[in-house]
Amino acid sequence: MAGNLTREEARERARLLKVESYEVALDLTEGEERFESVTTVRFTSASPGASTFIDLHGANVRKVTLNGTDLDVSAYDADKGRFPLTSLAASNELVVDADCTYMRTGEGLHRFVDPVDQKVYLYTQFETADAHRMYACFDQPDLKATFQLTVLAPAGWEVVSNSAATGVEELPEQAGKHGTIQAARRWEFAPTPVISTYITSLVAGHYHKVTSEHDGIPLGIYCRSSLAEHLDADNILEVTRQGFDFFHRVFGVRYPFGKYDQLFVPEFNAGAMENAGCVTFLEDYVFRSRVTDAVVERRAETILHEMAHMWFGDLVTMRWWDDLWLNESFATYMSVLAQAEATRWNRAWTTFANVEKSWAYRQDQLPSTHPIAADIPDMQAVEVNFDGITYAKGASVLKQLVAYVGLDNFLAGVRDYFAEHAWGNTELEDLLNALERTSGRDLSSWSKEWLETSWVNTLRPEFEVSGGRFTSFDVVQEAPVEHPTLRSHRIAIGLYSLAGGKLTRTRRVELDVVGARTSVSQLIGEEQPDLVLLNDDDLTYAKVRLDEDSLRTLVDGGINAFTESLPRALCWTAAWDMTRDGEMSTRDYVKLVVSGVATVSDITVLQTVLRQARLAVQQYADPAWRAEGLSLLATELRALLGSAEPGSDQQLSFLQAFSAVATSEEDLDVLQAVLDGTSVPEGVTVDADLRWTLVQALVSGGRLAEDGIQAELERDPTAKGERSAAMCRASIPTAEAKQAAWAQIVGGELANAVARAMIGGFQDPHHPELLVPYREKYFAEVGRIYQEWTFDQASTFAVGCFPALLIEPTTVRSAHDFLSTAQPPQALRRLILEGADGVRRALRNRETDAASA
Numbered sequence: 001m002a003g004n005l006t007r008e009e010a011r012e013r014a015r016l017l018k019v020e021s022y023e024v025a026l027d028l029t030e031g032e033e034r035f036e037s038v039t040t041v042r043f044t045s046a047s048p049g050a051s052t053f054i055d056l057h058g059a060n061v062r063k064v065t066l067n068g069t070d071l072d073v074s075a076y077d078a079d080k081g082r083f084p085l086t087s088l089a090a091s092n093e094l095v096v097d098a099d100c101t102y103m104r105t106g107e108g109l110h111r112f113v114d115p116v117d118q119k120v121y122l123y124t125q126f127e128t129a130d131a132h133r134m135y136a137c138f139d140q141p142d143l144k145a146t147f148q149l150t151v152l153a154p155a156g157w158e159v160v161s162n163s164a165a166t167g168v169e170e171l172p173e174q175a176g177k178h179g180t181i182q183a184a185r186r187w188e189f190a191p192t193p194v195i196s197t198y199i200t201s202l203v204a205g206h207y208h209k210v211t212s213e214h215d216g217i218p219l220g221i222y223c224r225s226s227l228a229e230h231l232d233a234d235n236i237l238e239v240t241r242q243g244f245d246f247f248h249r250v251f252g253v254r255y256p257f258g259k260y261d262q263l264f265v266p267e268f269n270a271g272a273m274e275n276a277g278c279v280t281f282l283e284d285y286v287f288r289s290r291v292t293d294a295v296v297e298r299r300a301e302t303i304l305h306e307m308a309h310m311w312f313g314d315l316v317t318m319r320w321w322d323d324l325w326l327n328e329s330f331a332t333y334m335s336v337l338a339q340a341e342a343t344r345w346n347r348a349w350t351t352f353a354n355v356e357k358s359w360a361y362r363q364d365q366l367p368s369t370h371p372i373a374a375d376i377p378d379m380q381a382v383e384v385n386f387d388g389i390t391y392a393k394g395a396s397v398l399k400q401l402v403a404y405v406g407l408d409n410f411l412a413g414v415r416d417y418f419a420e421h422a423w424g425n426t427e428l429e430d431l432l433n434a435l436e437r438t439s440g441r442d443l444s445s446w447s448k449e450w451l452e453t454s455w456v457n458t459l460r461p462e463f464e465v466s467g468g469r470f471t472s473f474d475v476v477q478e479a480p481v482e483h484p485t486l487r488s489h490r491i492a493i494g495l496y497s498l499a500g501g502k503l504t505r506t507r508r509v510e511l512d513v514v515g516a517r518t519s520v521s522q523l524i525g526e527e528q529p530d531l532v533l534l535n536d537d538d539l540t541y542a543k544v545r546l547d548e549d550s551l552r553t554l555v556d557g558g559i560n561a562f563t564e565s566l567p568r569a570l571c572w573t574a575a576w577d578m579t580r581d582g583e584m585s586t587r588d589y590v591k592l593v594v595s596g597v598a599t600v601s602d603i604t605v606l607q608t609v610l611r612q613a614r615l616a617v618q619q620y621a622d623p624a625w626r627a628e629g630l631s632l633l634a635t636e637l638r639a640l641l642g643s644a645e646p647g648s649d650q651q652l653s654f655l656q657a658f659s660a661v662a663t664s665e666e667d668l669d670v671l672q673a674v675l676d677g678t679s680v681p682e683g684v685t686v687d688a689d690l691r692w693t694l695v696q697a698l699v700s701g702g703r704l705a706e707d708g709i710q711a712e713l714e715r716d717p718t719a720k721g722e723r724s725a726a727m728c729r730a731s732i733p734t735a736e737a738k739q740a741a742w743a744q745i746v747g748g749e750l751a752n753a754v755a756r757a758m759i760g761g762f763q764d765p766h767h768p769e770l771l772v773p774y775r776e777k778y779f780a781e782v783g784r785i786y787q788e789w790t791f792d793q794a795s796t797f798a799v800g801c802f803p804a805l806l807i808e809p810t811t812v813r814s815a816h817d818f819l820s821t822a823q824p825p826q827a828l829r830r831l832i833l834e835g836a837d838g839v840r841r842a843l844r845n846r847e848t849d850a851a852s853a
């Protein structure tokens with residue numbers, strides 16, 4: 001991997017330079033491999049005569065001129081992606097004329113051809129440091145500058161960038177270097193305000209466009225032409241308007257980037273990207289098939305997350321990637337707040353407790369866990385840090401900070417922070433200072449306790465009861481020896497009683513838990529209820545345990561009896577944590593799911609619980625019980641499919657989950673009948689994506705093979721169809737099919753999205769036995785791949801192809817052997833350790849499950 005800029009280098013360069021402007025001229029009319037990129041940079045140097053370098057990756061450099069003097073182009077270091085600059089003047093003008101490379105990995109300027117109509121689509125993705133794959137630049141967040149783009153593009157294309165186009169000039173067909181040039185258009189864009197390179201952007205191609213306006217802000221929504229019929233622009237625009245109104249109200253600063261475009265782009269690696277005024281989204285958020293409201297809710301969260309970044313991230317930007325967590329956590333926290341307060345998803349905090357917190361707890365217990373405030377010495381370190389700590393634990397801790405300082409004080413501090421640092425770069429301290437001023441609280445010990453240490457505490461109730469009343473009640477706080485920090489938690493304790501089939505809260509106490517044991521005197525003398533819930537209302541960040549009586553209430557049907565969604569979700573999370581930690585057997589967890597899943601009304605919680613139950617059976621169950629567990633789950637899901645309300649989200653969720661666990665001939669018959677249309681549950685629409693879900697289950701079950709996949713692809717010859725077919729082919733349960741898939745995956749020629757799909761099919765949890773030969777092959781290849789491929793592609797492979805389904809001590813041993821012999825770079829080491837930890841956990845949980853038999 002090239003271009004690993006270090007923090008030291010970035011600091012040095014920022015001390016030396018002040019960048020004023022980039023003018024970037026691109027020619028996208030010639031060639032499928034490369035494009036012309038001419039960059040003019042104006043910058044000053046604090047010490048004339050000094051040397052530095054500009055970043056430029058994957059380029060053929062034609063000509064470089066510094067202050068009118070041609071530089072020797074052979075000085076370009078292609079390996080490092082740097083061009084050295086010496087003898088700087090006080091004020092400099094640098095012109096770099098190069099051919100740059102289109103990417104197929106979703107990094108830099110990505111090029112995609114739609115298989116439906118052969119139309120071309122381009123988009124950029126530059127975070128963390130890939131802007132210099134499109135134009136020469138000082139690619140670090142604290143060297144902000146204005147950015148002015150000119151693009152020559154084929155006629156018929158839309159071209160979108162951070163600012164509005166100021167002119168579009170028609171150029172007729174003409175003679176060019178490689179023959180006749182098609183008719184083209186030259187797009188001129190207004191210079192942006194000063195922004196960081198990683199949020200500059202370009203999106204171009206035959207995009208379909210919907211325009212609107214809100215509160216003086218021009219709005220645009222874009223997607224590929226072949227998806228236009230599926231674009232539900234009204235829903236997206238509604239959330240966008242709600243978001244602008246909310247953020248304008250709470251941030252006190254107007255949206256600073258003029259127009260606001262949201263573009264759904266093909267083969268995107270992340271959920272979305274906050275390019276100033278030009279936000280790109282994962283194209284799966286254009287729904288070509290029926291999705292549940294969980295997905296629509298997630299899209300709204302993503303829309304609001306990116307919008308929050310326009311202020312926090314784009315207007316005020318972290319100086320260096322150490323503060324990436326703050327950038328992401330703030331956007332996540334604000335998006336959920338906006339969602340709960342300004343949209344129809346008023347239960348967004350339940351989703352947060354269920355999805356974000358589970359992600360954070362999981363990540364925080366990996367051997368690679370790290371403090372929220374991470375040390376990021378170089379770009380490789382930040383690339384692996386887009387994780388559950390950075391997004392979800394950080395947001396959980398911000399939520400807890402808000403509980404500590406109060407929402408009004410928090411928002412007042414945020415307003416001051418925007419006003420003071422607009423267009424600048426900041427560090428964590430700048431925000432903490434603003435919050436201390438508005439709240440009057442000292443945040444240094446909070447910051448130390450929560451931001452500078454790792455791992456999650458466990459809170460456990462311990463009480464004695466006499467005559468049905470508590471004679472003592474303590475909250476016990478635990479931390480493992482390797483991460484011994486005990487923290488201060490503000491928590492609520494809820495007492496829940498069953499009456500008339502309903503489990504309702506009869507008492508709530510709120511208190512500070514500090515140290516190893518906190519006595520809760522308020523509860524002494526109180527009647528023992530049916531269920532005691534620590535961290536009720538989800539105020540703090542901690543795993544909670546249920547006492548034996550409460551757990552029995554839950555398992556005996558209490559999970560169905562909650563009248564509120566949040567405590568129910570918290571109990572589901574507690575049960576899952578106990579299962580993951582080997583304190584509850586897999587079979588008990590699966591039985592809890594089977595008994596309680598019918599009444600889960602929050603669709604996100606339902607889908608999470610179903611996913612966790614599947615994972616539990618496939619990975620955490622005693623192998624001797626696995627088949628029984630799978631059949632238990634399949635039988636229940638089939639029954640639920642029959643009884644669910646026709647056309648409901650629940651029904652679709654049950655069908656999707658059933659497809660993933662159907663292995664018996666009888667169950668496969670049910671899926672086959674849905675696919676064939678001979679027996680479709682009332683209310684189910686067998687659309688393109690559902691068909692592929694069914695096809696994949698039937699392929700994995702041995703009912704369909706290449707012919708069936710090919711027939712389905714002919715029916716759905718779209719990009720999504722191609723990816724689904726790739727996934728299905730890789731899940732054909734034969735040694736030959738696995739071998740063919742493996743060869744393509746390690747060949748490295750696949751586009752990012754296709755590679756991901758193929759890996760998904762290759763790692764079919766129903767047939768781990770076919771993957772045994774690939775354990776050794778994986779460890780033989782992963783080091784080379786990590787060196788040679790781009791970061792995203794390499795980590796997709798490193799994580800996706802790790803032999804996670806081979807739950808055997810050999811896998812753990814192989815991983816450690818690899819680490820000691822290959823001595824891989826830190827970032828890869830981390831991914832391997834995480835994979836091995838998952839296998840170790842599964843082995844432990846299988847033992848727990850076997851012992852409970």
Ligand SMILES: [Zn+2]
Nearest residue numbers: 305309328331
């Ligand atoms: Zn973000």
